[in-house]
Amino acid sequence: MSAPAVAAFVEVETPLRRFVRQFSEDRVAVFGLVVFLLIVALALAAPFYAPQNPYDLSRVDLMDSRQPPGAKALDGYTMWLGSDGVGRDIFSAIFYGLRISLAVGAASCLIAATLGMTVGLIAAYAGGRTETLIMRLVDLQLSLPSVLVALILVAMFGKGVDKIILALVLVQWAYYARTVRGSALVERSKDYVEAARCLGLSHTRILFRHILPNCLAPVIVVATVQTAHAISLEATLSFLGVGLPQTEPSLGVLIANGFQYMMSGKFWISTFPGLALLITIVAINLVGDRLRDVLNPRLEK
Amino acid sequence: MAEKVLEIAGLKTHFFTRAGVVKAVDGVSLSLARGEILGLVGESGSGKSITGFSILGLIDPPGRIVEGSVRLMGQELVGRSDSQMQSVRGRDLAMIFQDPMMTLNPVLSVGTQMVETVLAHEQVSKAEARARAVAALAMVGIPSPEERLDAYPHQFSGGMRQRVAIAIALLHRPKVIIADEPTTALDVTIQSQILATVQELCRTTGTALIWVTHDLTVIAGLADRIAVMYAGRIVETGPVDSVLDHPRHPYTIGLIGSVPSRGKRGERLAQIPGSAPSLASLPQGCPFAPRCGKAIAACRSERPDLEPVGRSLVACHVAQGTGGAE
Numbered sequence: 001m002s003a004p005a006v007a008a009f010v011e012v013e014t015p016l017r018r019f020v021r022q023f024s025e026d027r028v029a030v031f032g033l034v035v036f037l038l039i040v041a042l043a044l045a046a047p048f049y050a051p052q053n054p055y056d057l058s059r060v061d062l063m064d065s066r067q068p069p070g071a072k073a074l075d076g077y078t079m080w081l082g083s084d085g086v087g088r089d090i091f092s093a094i095f096y097g098l099r100i101s102l103a104v105g106a107a108s109c110l111i112a113a114t115l116g117m118t119v120g121l122i123a124a125y126a127g128g129r130t131e132t133l134i135m136r137l138v139d140l141q142l143s144l145p146s147v148l149v150a151l152i153l154v155a156m157f158g159k160g161v162d163k164i165i166l167a168l169v170l171v172q173w174a175y176y177a178r179t180v181r182g183s184a185l186v187e188r189s190k191d192y193v194e195a196a197r198c199l200g201l202s203h204t205r206i207l208f209r210h211i212l213p214n215c216l217a218p219v220i221v222v223a224t225v226q227t228a229h230a231i232s233l234e235a236t237l238s239f240l241g242v243g244l245p246q247t248e249p250s251l252g253v254l255i256a257n258g259f260q261y262m263m264s265g266k267f268w269i270s271t272f273p274g275l276a277l278l279i280t281i282v283a284i285n286l287v288g289d290r291l292r293d294v295l296n297p298r299l300e301k
Numbered sequence: 302m303a304e305k306v307l308e309i310a311g312l313k314t315h316f317f318t319r320a321g322v323v324k325a326v327d328g329v330s331l332s333l334a335r336g337e338i339l340g341l342v343g344e345s346g347s348g349k350s351i352t353g354f355s356i357l358g359l360i361d362p363p364g365r366i367v368e369g370s371v372r373l374m375g376q377e378l379v380g381r382s383d384s385q386m387q388s389v390r391g392r393d394l395a396m397i398f399q400d401p402m403m404t405l406n407p408v409l410s411v412g413t414q415m416v417e418t419v420l421a422h423e424q425v426s427k428a429e430a431r432a433r434a435v436a437a438l439a440m441v442g443i444p445s446p447e448e449r450l451d452a453y454p455h456q457f458s459g460g461m462r463q464r465v466a467i468a469i470a471l472l473h474r475p476k477v478i479i480a481d482e483p484t485t486a487l488d489v490t491i492q493s494q495i496l497a498t499v500q501e502l503c504r505t506t507g508t509a510l511i512w513v514t515h516d517l518t519v520i521a522g523l524a525d526r527i528a529v530m531y532a533g534r535i536v537e538t539g540p541v542d543s544v545l546d547h548p549r550h551p552y553t554i555g556l557i558g559s560v561p562s563r564g565k566r567g568e569r570l571a572q573i574p575g576s577a578p579s580l581a582s583l584p585q586g587c588p589f590a591p592r593c594g595k596a597i598a599a600c601r602s603e604r605p606d607l608e609p610v611g612r613s614l615v616a617c618h619v620a621q622g623t624g625g626a627e
Contacts, residue, residue: 015408015453191403198357199418199469200391209417213408 022294032286039280043098050092051077054249061087069268082268084257090268093254094276100250104161105231108168113223115169116176121207124184141174147236154242164243168230179222183215217295224288228281235277251277306476306509307333312369314355321581325351327533333477333509340520341513343530346577349513353479357394358386374476392422395470399482401462405454411465412450418472437468442498460491474506481513496523517560521545529553532578532588539613549610549620551593595619
């Protein structure tokens with residue numbers, strides 16, 4: 001009986017391989033993933049190809065301001081997407097801005113996920129009053145509109161990348177906590193947890209080594225959606241003028257900068273950063289949508 | 302008689318629910334010698350699994366051990382803190398569950414789960430823990446254990462998975478293993494293989510075994526002694542041949558009678574009428590009396606205690622009264 005057992009062992013598809021196969025069945029999702037990876041690569045490599053460093057004020061010339069797309073800058077390069085009110089090349093600013101937007105999105109998502117998962121796991125495992133307290137806090141958090149809460153928090157903390165991330169984390173942790181608690185409650189009642197307790201493993205070990213990995217699938221889905229949400233929330237805050245400072249323009253700041261010129265026909269200042277934001281968020285959401293289909297056990301064929 | 306590894310006396314585990322107090326285990330006394338195999342038999346809801354969990358100290362609220370003692374090698378376990386129990390669980394006491402599909406963590410490799418079990422109780426290097434895991438897998442008859450260590454639970458068949466679960470239970474050479482219906486979910490052929498393996502392992506390692514089951518046929522070939530549970534109490538216990546060949550308690554007689562066999566082909570199967578009583582509202586007197594055909598007046602007023610009848614201990618007024626004439 002050992003021979004067929006070994007053969008079966010080799011042929012069985014690993015969960016990761018099955019996941020990759022199922023994910024790539026949807027062309028739109030693969031397209032979204034490719035676009036997203038391309039955006040990330042372009043953003044990371046911005047200093048190597050962007051004609052202008054928008055943070056370097058000595059390179060920004062006020063004489064270049066409000067030039068239409070395709071105009072020549074005083075430095076000699078072509079401003080393919082025009083320039084904004086202070087002479088920043090929109091093309092360069094978009095990719096530098098993407099770096100900030102993506103970094104803020106990723107950082108807040110990571111921190112919020114870690115915080116939310118820990119809290120959610122503890123709530124599910126401890127039960128009783130601890131759980132009630134944590135989950136009512138989550139309900140409270142989720143019942144308030146996130147833009148409003150973030151607005152208040154940023155107004156309290158002040159401007160800056162770290163403060164924006166902090167505000168986004170405080171707005172988003174509750175989604176992770178609720179998601180993880182839901183699946184942890186299911187996992188906790190499974191026999192392998194009882195078995196692990198019978199083996200004398202510690203609570204922390206059971207919680208983080210046994211229960212957590214089994215709860216990750218829905219968290220990954222929430223994380224993609226929430227990253228997109230964090231990026232747009234940051235843009236919203238910056239647009240409203242409480243987000244990132246003018247000297248380090250994120251996409252939201254760029255859109256806000258062009259807003260006053262919209263009516264005077266200088267559409268490019270707001271439009272192109274807006275398009276970049278739109279493409280990024282749609283790409284992430286396409287990926288997230290497919291992940292939800294693939295990772296949802298109820299939809300498994 | 303060999304040394305007692307496990308002694309349970311007057312164990313009572315009650316669940317305090319809104320509907321009332323559920324007396325899941327209501328005064329169970331057992332003892333287990335080194336290398337002995339005890340079959341704990343009973344219907345669903347008779348308290349046999351809860352007895353197992355009580356021994357391990359794994360009763361979650363609203364449940365609580367209200368009375369009695371569990372002594373492992375003379376050491377009292379009832380009343381110990383959770384962290385004190387943690388050091389006993391897995392090392393001196395181990396458990397094997399019914400469904401091997403569910404008891405192994407699907408996302409961790411078998412090797413990871415075994416190594417962490419070793420490391421939970423002993424300060425050894427990872428390499429040594431791995432070597433111990435390989436040895437344990439080999440002991441339960443898993444081919445090429447070295448390679449299989451990196452496999453995930455879903456890559457094993459049901460029988461192999463139960464062997465892995467047994468290997469994990471054996472890692473620390475526990476004094477007592479509690480097996481909660483470990484072969485119910487398996488094929489008959491696999492079941493007999495597992496039974497043979499377990500029996501041999503208990504003989505060679507001196508591990509005592511409590512085999513919880515509702516299947517008398519499994520017990521007949523495996524156990525040294527049998528304890529029959531009904532409504533949270535042991536109603537009959539004794540050596541396996543005494544209990545199976547000369548059952549005294551009407552419930553045991555009913556259990557044995559309801560197993561179909563070739564000798565009884567074509568006959569109507571004897572069945573026990575009714576179902577197990579609700580443990581939240583037990584009748585006064587013998588809990589089996591409402592389903593018992595032989596019940597006398599005393600059965601409805603007074604709960605019988607375990608008393609020797611023949612070579613067994615039986616809790617039944619009728620059997621005690623007739624003096625166990627065979």
